[in-house]
Amino acid sequence: MVDFVRRAQAVTREAAAIAGTRPRALTEGLSRLLGSVNxxxxxxxxxxxxxxxxxxxxxxSDLYSSEVKFIVRGPNKAPTSAISAMLSSSGAAGGSEDTYAVLDYITSRDAARRLEREVDLRALLSRPEGDLITRFPGIWFWRHDFEALYSSYQRFIAVERDSNSSVSTLAVKAYRPEDAHRIARALLEFSEQLVNQLNERSRRDLVGAFQREVEETEQQIGKIQTQLTTYRIQQKMLDPKSAATGPLELLAQMTAQQTNARAQLAELTRNSPNSPQIPLIQTRIASLDKLINEQRTKITGDSDSVATALTEYERLDVQKLLAEKTLASALVSLESAKLEAQKQQLYLETIAQPNLADYPLYxxxxxxxxxxxxxxxxxxxxxxxxxxxxxxxxxx
Known part of the structure; x- marks a missing residue:
């Protein structure tokens, strides 16, 4: 480089010395300068x-740019330690992973495929205004596959995130200002839909288990209620608990009558052993004994007794009561999960809408x-x- 500069200075001085005398000499000096360059x-x-x-x-070719500014807001996560608090307060902790998910989606093949389907990305990147180098398919004119389209797509978009303000910027270039605006608008809509999908997936993950528990408990209560109805029809009792009250009261009355009769018999036997009422009272006591035994068999027998019917009914009734308490607890948990899911919602807020450029910046x-x-x-x-x-x- 030093040798080249010295030779150039020497030739320039020589050319300047003869410039005032002959133009031909100046031309020869320039030729010698160019020839001296290796x-x-x-x-x-x-x-x-x-x-x-x-x-x-x-x-x-001229390229028009359309720019979008947005921010993805999510739940405020409290720092887990003093070091985390220091990092987050100083801005060194970085940004939200949800924002990077949106930015990665914008530059992904999924976004390019959707643009190809919905806004005809191939036509927008292969405008006749584009030069042979930059437009699709460019110098690789024989490649029209999606990978070639995706490679061209990446050259026309740029996304970045400011770690201090958490504001993300999407810049889209195109050969026509309306094309750049159209692509930027579509990518903004895709990003909003992605955020909504993330919210829905998070809501399903948080609420799904509790929702299934509520549904299963409701189905269990429905089955128990069906069993209770079937049992009432079989026993021909609307309420076995109320139906069991009648035999028990009748047994109590007959037992009381039996006690009174035995008391009368004992008194007559002691005071009037030859009284004609003694055989009648004895007959009455025997009848009451028989009726009491029959009534006790109805209440505590093996098969069609009131106790058997009441035991089965109480079992079903207890299952229903427990299922209803479980359902109440599940509903409370479900509401808590819904509130938590609402707190975890993400929001994409557009700060600057896509602009329609009036001058090519690139x-x-x-x-x-x-x-x-x-x-x-x-x-x-x-x-x-x-x-x-x-x-x-x-x-x-």
Whole structure:
């Protein structure tokens, strides 16, 4: 590089010395200057710079940009430790994973496929205004598959998130301003739908188990109620508990009568052993004994007794009571789960709607061309230094 500069200065001084005398001499000086530049400079700097200049200033198509700003708000999660609190307060803890989920979706193949179906992404990226390099399918003109479309799609969108404000920015480029606006609007709608799907999935995960418990308990209560109805029909009793009260009261009355009769018999036997009422009372006592035994058999017998009927009914009634308490507890848990799911809701708030550009902001022709020139000069300088170092070591 130093050798090149020295030779250029020498030729320039010589050209300036003869510039006032003969134009032909000036032309010869310029020719000598160009000839003094070696072929590697033209290969590393000259040719790439020429190609970049032709492309950026003569071929590259104008690109319009539509920008969207949004923020994904979720539940406030309390820090679990003092260190976490310090990190979150200083902004070093990063952002919400839900925001990154939305940004990853925007750049995903699913979003590209949906754009292809709903807004005809292929047509938007292959507009005739586009140059051969950037438009779809570009220089790979023989590839029209989805992967080629997805590769082109990634060049036309950019998403980033500000870790300080948590605001996400989506920038969409297209050959027409209405195309960029259309894609940005569609991606914003897809993002909102994704957030709603995440909310629905979270709600199902939180509420689903309690909802199933409520449904199962309601079904169990329904089955028990059916069994109770069937049992009432079989026993021909509307309420076995009330039906059991009658035999018990009748037994109590007959027992009381039997006690009174035995008391009368004992008194007559003691005071009037030959009284004609004694056989009548004895007959009455025998009848009462028989009736009491029959009534006790009805109440506590083996098969069709009141006790058997009441035991089965009480078993079903207790099952129903327990199921109703379980249902009440499940309903309380379900309401708590719904409240918790509501607290866990995500919200996508749009800060800036997609704009309709009136001037092409891309490509940055001067900046891009200058970047190419500087990069090539740096590459040439590094190569020249390496070669000079090798020559110096070889001569030594």
């Amino acid at each position: 072929i590697w400079f033209w290969a590393i700097v000259g040719l790439p710079t020429l190609i970049a200049g032709v492309y950026f200033f003569a071929i590259a 490509p940055k022709r001067a900046i891009s061309f200058a970047t190419v020139v500087v990069s090539c000069l740096l590459a040439y300088g590094i190569a020249w230094l390496l070669i000079a170092s090798v020559r110096e070591h070889a001569s030594a």
